[in-house]
Amino acid sequence: MQNEIDDPVRSTVGSNKSPSREFSWRAAFLGASVGIAGPAYFGTLAANLTLWVWIAQGQTLQAAYAQLFQYKFTFVVVMHLVADACFAFASGWVSAAYGRGAALVQGVAAGLLSASFPLVMWLSPNPGEMPLLFRALSLGIPILGSVVGGLAHARKT
DSSP, X not given: OOOGGGOTTXXXXXXXXXXXXXXXXXXXXXHHHHHHHHHHHHHHHHHHXXXXXXXXXXXXXXXXXXXXXXXXXXXXXXXXXXXXXXXXXXXXXXXXXXXXXXXXXXXXXXXXXXXXXXXXXXXXXXXOOOOHHHHHHHHHHHHHHHHHHHHHHHHHO
């Protein structure tokens, strides 16, 4: 069994030991996992539920998909943006909590790693047409939310 002191992610979490000031890539990737998986799950769930409702109302699947990807600030889109911001905040918080280093740096790293997900998605052979505002939100929310989450964790400790 690995000694708890040797584990760079868990060595001071929940203990009275003084935290190190070293940056932790493991913590940044852990935070980014929260920042990517949470919005991906919530977005897929919200999109599928919305599609099922529209199909139940008599729309064809093709028409429902066309309506879903209009990039308008509908209730579902606004809820998804709010969820994105919450998961981005949690991403920075988790990275700072497990990173034990400078909360701002941990938050920025988790945010940049989280923002890499939309960039990878845009490299698809058929990325679709996305307005500049939605591209900016796709990059800005994970970065800013993670920074705020990291700083909030620093203020708490």
